Amino acid sequence: MEEIKTDVLVIGAGSGGLSFAAGASQMGADVTLLEGHKMGGDCLNFGCVPSKALIAAAKQAQAMKTGEKYGVKPVAPKVDYAAAKGHVHKVIDTIAPVDSQERFEGFGVRVIREYGVFTDKDTVVAGNYRIKARRIVIATGSSPFVPPIPGLDSVPHYTNENIFDLMEQPRHLIVIGGGPIGMEMAQAHIRLGSKVTVIEGAKAMGKDDPEMAAIVLDRLRAEGVEIVEGAKAERISGKAGAITVHTDNGDFSGSHLLMAVGRKANIERLDLDKAGIEHDRAIKVGSDLRTTNRKVYAIGDVAGGLQFTHVAGYHGATVIRPILFGLPAKARTDHIPWATYTDPELAQVGLTEAQAREKHGSALEVLRFEYDENDRAIAEGKTEGLIKVMVVKGRPVGASIVGAQAGELIGLWALVIANKLKIGAVAAMVAPYPTLGEISKRAAGQYYVPRLFESGTVKKVVRLVQKYLP
Template sequence: MTAIRCDICIIGAGSGGLSVAAGAAQLGARVVLIEAAEMGGDCLNSGCVPAKALLAAAAAAEAQRRGFAGVAPQAPQVDFAAVKDHVAATIAAIAPHDGQDRFEAMGCTVIRAWARFIGPDMVQAGPQKVQARRFVIATGSRPALPPIEGLEGVPYLTNETIFALRSAPAHLLVLGGGPIGLEMAQAHRRLGCAVTVIEAGRALGREDVELVAPLLRALRDEGVTVLEGQAVARVEGAEGALRAVLADGRRVNGSHLLIAAGRRAELGDLGLETAGVAFDTRGVLVDAHLRSVSNRRVYAVGDAAGQGQFTHLAGYHAGLVVRQAVLGLPARARGHHIPRVTYTEPELAQVGLTEVEARTLHGSAIQVIRSDLAQNDRARAAGQTGLLKLIVLRGRPIGVSILGPSAGELIAPWALAMAARLRLSAPAGMILPYPTLSEVSKRAAGAYFAAKLFGNPWIRRLVRGVQRWLP
């Protein structure tokens, strides 16, 4: 069979691969897109989309449970199967945007088969061979399974399987206190399940500890048991009657086990050695241009590039690859401006450096500004609390941490400020509608200048002089 020849062959139809395919095809490149599993990848089918749909249903249940001023709380009536119907319907509504028909209509050749390199410039996908000028590895990641004794002998769930449950777990054991683990813990607790999270280190260990502490308090107040600094020595039992044995000998019983202990790049049986593509446990080894350090025909994006595991990062990478491999323009990947969000309630959002990271790099040169949502009129009206921490270096933001309602939305102007390398005068000069939560950002930026102006004796003398001079 004659090989298909194309400009760009993309392996993986998740968020990164689809973005490359769409951009390249619409610009006129000949594109082959290869995907053996479901179009849309992890984000659509077992990640971002179903998780947020589940969290939305859980939030509705919690709103009934809490009530509000003058509104009596009541116990929610949760139909767990109907909640999962909502999750499935959400995926189905978005799926056509990521579907094969749409990409074929753009001019892509879509092959639904497993791909394997059979040379530095050719892959085999099913019976078809594809020869390309450039390849993009966009195969995403899979749940990492920790080396725990007995794990291979008990039933366990991952993000790839938990959304298929039609009956609520009586007691969900969650191994891992990262974003996925805590989001699923809170969602299932609010939907009526007992939940225990077991984390070997510190929950949300990458995030600012000052903001993580109240988040964990909120989870515990809702009834989620969070055990930190507790390694699991082994797991045992059978479906419906599982047990995690901790390193100190304690036993934690549960009905279901969710593994949320991180993810690993899915490079599978791609035949990267045959193509001369260097890789390690994090992903394909790439340079600052996302190009393989050992095969210049090959790029990697998203989780496969080993630089972070976010859908929006994959989309950013895709744009850089299109710029280079399609338009022939220079582009370099930067990482300092990539935001991240843990979608618990309250949400926790971060862009740039945390305070600890900033002090490690810049010492006493940084300034830390705190803006409390308790001083925000919109938050007061809604009975909401939270905190924004702004890290400033020589008049520019280098990190922002936000804990509170809609933190994932509130981080947006700071992501823009850091991507565009704006000075703090830009957010300080925003005119925002009143009352909005977004005023917390303007307040933080304004506080930087207030400290310089209002406490400066020279400014006060200048003002007195100006007042005497003005008619």
């Protein structure tokens, strides 16, 4: 067995592991990277990238059916489902070189394509290698959680890890799970011509602001997605092409089944106990992302908390400071944005309205602005949506957006909250006209309406100045 001594061992070549490995190696550290599956991890191969590519194909199909209000005669699209999936794989192949083994070896990273297992506090075995490291970064990510529903193991089903390899168009897709993955895939498939039923045990999009989520759910239902809430899957029966989900709220049958009920941290292979690393469903870390083994850090999904690709990348950048320079660093969550890429999109950063009311009470002000008052949204016929900004003592603590390009618009508010800016910074911004970006500026302007336009004091001062102004 070959012995390797390294400054830093990174376990997992997803977003977090790659972000750290690239930065640390280019700064002069000796970095060894383990990946037992695909470079790029879940996001590139099974998650963010393929799902957005399929959503893009579905948007093209939808545009052909909805042009009448623009003076364009609607036509029924002829969808080649296999070709749409071909587009998905072409997108993956185009991006893959950025995450490739060759690129990272070019940075000076030693890449070993094996899974790693701890043997003690600073040693990991991977294939024929025994690796001893000064510091170790666990970035193994997460994978789909498939609950032990009776009958599921004998019925063909999909998760996000294999749905993008399905080339046969589902006649009727049953989706168990009404979270972001389930709703994105439901809308994509209804637009590509499948019948779709979503089964959710509680409330669809239940983690989002209910007012914003309702706008998305209404659109999906209008497009033909059947959304069944409060229906817990109790048993599954059938065979390929004829599958029935038996719930406490009725039975639902379809041709294909997609499980989208959540994710689980990838910790099974690691043998964490031998390294003195505490864990339950995920690895336990402090705000500095350090585990109970002081030589080991955990970043991204495997550390629990927010499970987003950009969070893993942020974590990877955060631990550069303590590992390479011995300086303190802590990860924040209050400034982390996220988005669900349905149409309309739904995006959030910081506190929702309900969370802000619970935390700040009467000190909270909620600023609102509707898409149907924005000229660009009117011109493009995308007037469905709104923005809400939660403000405490002049400082935004959260923003919720539902509507066209919400995922793009939320970035401004992430910047504001990350840098603890006041609402006046956005109100003072000049946005080009006509753009959806004006929605954020107009929302910020609402903060000053009662202070300037509804204030008797301001009116008295203006009248007094006008009286004596030469």
